[in-house]
Amino acid sequence: MTGTAPDVGRLVVSCTDRPGIVACVSSFLYRRGANIVQSDQYSTGPVGGRFFLRVVFRLPGLDKELPRLEREFREEVTVRLGADFRFRAASAPTRVALFVSRYDHCLLDLLWRARRGELPIEVCQVVSNHPDLAGEVAAFGVPFEHVPVTRATKPEAERRQLDLLRGRVDLLVLARYMQVLSGGFLDRIGVPVINIHHSFLPAFAGAGPYERAKERGVKLIGASAHYATEELDEGPIIEQDVVRVSHRASVRELTRRGADIERTVLARAVAWHCEDRVLVNGRTTIVF
Numbered sequence: 001m002t003g004t005a006p007d008v009g010r011l012v013v014s015c016t017d018r019p020g021i022v023a024c025v026s027s028f029l030y031r032r033g034a035n036i037v038q039s040d041q042y043s044t045g046p047v048g049g050r051f052f053l054r055v056v057f058r059l060p061g062l063d064k065e066l067p068r069l070e071r072e073f074r075e076e077v078t079v080r081l082g083a084d085f086r087f088r089a090a091s092a093p094t095r096v097a098l099f100v101s102r103y104d105h106c107l108l109d110l111l112w113r114a115r116r117g118e119l120p121i122e123v124c125q126v127v128s129n130h131p132d133l134a135g136e137v138a139a140f141g142v143p144f145e146h147v148p149v150t151r152a153t154k155p156e157a158e159r160r161q162l163d164l165l166r167g168r169v170d171l172l173v174l175a176r177y178m179q180v181l182s183g184g185f186l187d188r189i190g191v192p193v194i195n196i197h198h199s200f201l202p203a204f205a206g207a208g209p210y211e212r213a214k215e216r217g218v219k220l221i222g223a224s225a226h227y228a229t230e231e232l233d234e235g236p237i238i239e240q241d242v243v244r245v246s247h248r249a250s251v252r253e254l255t256r257r258g259a260d261i262e263r264t265v266l267a268r269a270v271a272w273h274c275e276d277r278v279l280v281n282g283r284t285t286i287v288f
Contacts, residue, residue, distance in 0.1 A: 007062045008037070008090040010054065010276045011073075015083035017043045017051040025053060028077055032069065034059040040288035044281065052279045054288045062089055086276070093122040094274040097169045099161075099177035100128050104136060106175035106196055109263035110270065111140045119267065120274045124168050127161055129179055149179050158185045165189065173270055174228065176262070183230035193228035194273060196266040198258055199240060210254045221245055221254060223262040225269030227280065236285045238269040238278055 013025060022041065029036060038056035043049045059065055070087050078085060096114075100107040107126070113119045126137045129149040137144040145164055149157045162185065165172070174181075174195040186193060198204075199222035204212050213221065222242035229235040241261055245254060272278050272287055279286045 005058070006089070006091045007058050007060050008056065009034075009059060009062050009066070009069075010056050010088050010090055011085065012055075012276050012279060013051075013053040013081075013083050013085045014279055014281075015051055015081045017046060017049045018081070021051055021053065021081060021083075024077055024081065025055065028073060029055070029057055029059075032059065032065070032072075042286050042288075050281055052281070052286045052288075054276060054279070056090070088276060090275075093120050094171050095124050095169045096121045096171045096173055096270070096274075097125040097127065097165050098123060098173050098175045099179075100126065100133060100175045101178040102130050102132050103176040103178075103259075104133055105259040106263045106266050107133065108136060109267060110173065110175060111137070111142065113267055115140060119271055121171075121270065125165060127164065129157075129177075154179075154182070158182060161185070162188055171270075171273065173266070175266065180232060181228060186228060186230060192273065194225060194238065194266070194269055195228045195233070195235070196223060196225050196262050196269075197233055198222070198262065199224050199242065210251050210258060214249075214251045214254060217247060219244060219246070221258050221261070223258065223265040225265050227285075234283075236280050236283055238272060238285055238287065239265050241265050 015021065026036060034057040036055055036057045041053045043051045066087055066089060073085060077083065098107055098110060110119065111123060114121050114123050123142050126142055126144045127147055129147060131146045134144045134146065147157050147160050170191055172189060172191055172193045174193065176196065181193070198209055220242045222240060224237055224240045226237045227235040241264065243257055243261055245257065277288045
């Protein structure tokens with residue numbers, strides 16, 4: 001979040017579980033004068049499982065020290081543990097692009113939270129397959145690009161999107177973008193992609209989910225935020241939530257309450273990702 005001390009850093013590590021991982025990592029940081037202020041860990045199994053660690057630490061002059069920390073950690077620790085790792089300054093905002101179609105609730109919520117400093121992000125670009133929200137985005141001072149998409153023009157549209165974002169963003173968020181991204185796009189974008197959808201899926205996939213939910217008399221509605229993969233809505237889940245409804249709720253009320261929970265769940269997922277709280281383990285996630 002805004003106001004994070006400039007000398008605070010984060011380190012996330014994942015590797016095969018074995019004795020001495022925490023000692024190895026904490027000793028490395030101690031020898032460089034870092035003070036650990038928070039530590040979270042999880043193992044999928046003490047024998048042959050996968051171990052996950054997130055450490056928040058303070059080190060004076062962190063910005064200048066980060067390249068050396070990364071180099072020496074790779075040389076001294078990852079060789080021993082066979083670990084994947086990432087260092088990051090907590091004060092550095094995540095550069096984000098937002099894709100949207102016509103529904104504005106998730107888009108405007110993220111822009112509003114970013115402007116208020118409630119999310120540790122810098123929104124660099126909004127891309128839409130419709131021009132409808134250009135004025136809304138302009139009010140936030142964020143660049144807006146209209147890239148129409150049809151079945152025939154989709155390859156060219158995705159090339160334009162990639163050219164627009166290449167090297168500019170660290171995360172792509174689908175804030176109710178009603179197009180399926182191709183596997184080729186997901187491979188070439190080179191950054192994680194977070195999607196939001198209503199939790200009626202797959203039972204109410206496609207158009208009119210709230211109308212069909214009303215017809216079936218559902219008692220819970222919700223939303224799921226997940227990493228996008230080539231398999232539609234099958235990526236690792238980051239966050240989910242639900243709200244109870246009754247037979248008295250109209251389709252309009254279901255839709256309104258669904259929009260409320262979609263933007264809340266998406267904002268949590270974006271915040272947790274940008275705070276390095278989400279570690280992917282195959283088709284699932286560990287969220288600290």
